[in-house]
Amino acid sequence: MKNRYLTLLLLVLLFTLPSLFPDNESRYEQWSKSLLCPVCQGETIYDSPSEYADDMGAILLEQINKGLTDDQIYTFWVSRYGERIITNPINRNLEILFIPLTLVFGFVLLFVRKLYVKK
Amino acid sequence: MIYNTGIIFSWISFVLLVILFFNKKEIYTEILVRLNLFVQVFLFCLLEIGLFLNDFSISYIANYSAESTPPLYKFASLWGSLDGSILLWNLCLSFFMYLYLKSYKDLSSDIDIKIFSLIMIFFVGYTVFSSSPFAGCIELAAVGCNNASLLPFQELVTSNIGRGPNPLLQNHPLMAIHPPMLYIGYVGMTMPFVAATSRLYSKKQNANDWIEVAEKTTYIPWLFLTIGITLGAAWSYEVLGWGGYWAWDPVENVSFIPWLLATAFLHSAKIQKSQNTLLNWNYILVGLMFLSTIFGTFVTRSGVLISVHAFSNGNIGTYLLFGMILFGIIFIVIGSKNVEYFSNSKKIDNWFGKAGFFVYNNIFLFSSALVIFIGTIFPLIYETLYDRQITIGRSYYDILVGPLLVILLGLMIFSNKLTIKNLNINKWFKENMILINSSLAISILTLLTFDNSYILVVTVAASFMLILITVDNLFKNFRKSKINKTYWTGQIAHLGIAIFAFGIILNVSQSYSTEKEINSFEEFTFNNQTYFVYDSIEESFPEKNVIKLPISNQNTTKFTSLNIFNNSSQQAISSPAVFRTFKNDVYITVKFIDENSYKLIVRNNYGIFIMWIGLFVSSISFVPRLSKNEK
Structure with missing residues (x-):
């Protein structure tokens, strides 16, 4: 039985780690990871080594240092390049999460129903 | 010469497959499958010969190879673009058809070879009717070929130099x-x-x-x-x-x-x-x-x-x-x-x-x-x-x-x-208690030095548990001959995936990067280490110019380089200098060079070496399967 308490203790310890040592991503990092570099075939400006991405990054950094809100930054980039510049459209268009989740859920339901025996 | 032979033999392969599809006599099946394999191997070699002889009257070679292309990449140019890659596809397909016939054929019916040949007719048909790597050039472009003919015995034009493969591919x-x-x-x-x-x-x-x-x-x-x-x-x-x-x-x-x-x-x-x-x-x-x-x-x-x-x-x-x-x-x-x-x-x-x-x-x-x-x-x-x-x-x-x-x-x-029966979770816990507790303890100790999130914590704990339990199992039971060898294939693959999972979650959650602007003979610090940047060296090859930048850290010197290809409008390709330890890679690429000042991207990538180990372990999981027949 002692072992069980130890397991429990370890689990509690483990799950307090995220609040003790949190992962802080800077706003610049978050945004640069979600902005597409329009000339680089599907890379974000965070990943791309091109000069174009560099220039975009400089503008982005300036915006963040000025303290622009997420909405303002979003509007700025979308008005210039269209929606496809945002690689992380999940906060805006919920159907992007909703459609695959529904399909997966439907699939699981159907799959399990076919295999389940009523007792 | 190569052009005519190639086109004609593509047709021969196509006809062979059609005959195979309609063939009713078993004795011909094997002959036809073998012949088809032979023709495909021949076509493969033929295009390779064309590539090595720089036969620029063939549109594909003029467009995707060049005289200055080094031999290895000439060889690889065969699958460097669409038409050639379909040729490789067909070669693989005819090899698998032969393998299937020899090892897995349903002896009571020949419908399987019919389905196989139908699939192959489809792919060979593409090279015969739509676009062939052997098509001859009938109209030149500024560099390479603009228009090609699928018919044999046409009047061809030959370009002087080839366009060369995509720089990424060489x-x-x-x-x-x-x-x-x-x-x-x-x-x-x-x-x-x-x-x-x-x-x-x-x-x-x-x-x-x-x-x-x-x-x-x-x-x-x-x-x-x-x-x-x-x-x-x-x-x-x-x-x-x-x-x-x-x-x-x-x-x-x-x-x-x-x-x-x-x-x-x-x-x-x-x-x-x-x-x-x-x-x-x-x-x-x-x-x-x-x-x-x-x-x-x-x-x-x-x-x-x-x-x-x-x-x-x-x-x-x-x-x-x-x-x-x-x-x-x-x-x-x-x-x-x-x-x-x-x-x-x-x-x-x-x-x-x-x-x-x-x-x-x-x-x-x-x-x-x-x-x-x-x-x-x-x-x-x-x-x-x-x-x-x-x-x-x-x-x-x-x-x-x-x-x-x-x-x-x-x-x-x-x-x-x-x-087959339901898992008794209590019994399972009891049996593995020590392993579970130790893996949790190891996870906590490991994670103390990192930035944490819930997904990281769960993944690390799960992968350690899986590693410990699998390794324990391997040590205790691997020699037992009663156990099916494919079982061990699975276990080793799982072990590899566990190691991989640990590496990838570290990589995804911990890595970061920064940019450094620096001149020759200066040093910068990153992640508590000092890196010294030398002067860049320029090297010229027939197909490209390379600017190499030596960077040293504690007696090891590595090169990061920019490759600028001739015959290409694409951007230069940078190759990284990687300083590797078990835990992390310091990964340096050149973004920009101006005289003797450089803009470098310096990344701290965690877990890469661990990932490679994991993938390697998974890849060798087939080894127990090999000994299966000896038993």
């Missing part, structure tokens, strides 16, 4: 290995498809034999696909200096989808063999595996999606779409003939027994494939529906696929000792 010897590995994996998926459809078409009493053959024939392509994807990741990370190994790029996704489906099938086939359940599901998986490889080729080659891998289109998109529909119909018709047989499929009694766990495995693997598929085609659908362009990026996959893969990791922990 940067590293892996180009010669990675694509063929993937191709073998892709093309090999034809074998289980043929095995399943043909054996169910000629439905016999002992109808379950299809699953045996389908499983055996899936393992080979699965292995090559695993190696191919791994090499691709290594190439893009170690050489191309993209900084990443996996970008959820559409083309990467479509190679991952068949892998996920095949992995699901390799598991569920086992359950069908032992418990006669999931019959219909396995049939569906085999079909989807095959169709997903054609879909993958369609996505790569049709130009419907933007990707670093996509190469020029032509009309192959519609052609492949037609093929998908054709083979899809064959698959559905044969399936619907067997509705009665499929209804024998047993239901699941023990949801916490072996069958239950394998069902969860299939649910999560298939769901991952489904989510990735939707993510890949979503931009297309969205544009059609709303007339707006969107991009699906990493966060979509992080949110949707990440958790599914973590659950799969958790499920694997139970894989070492599954019984």
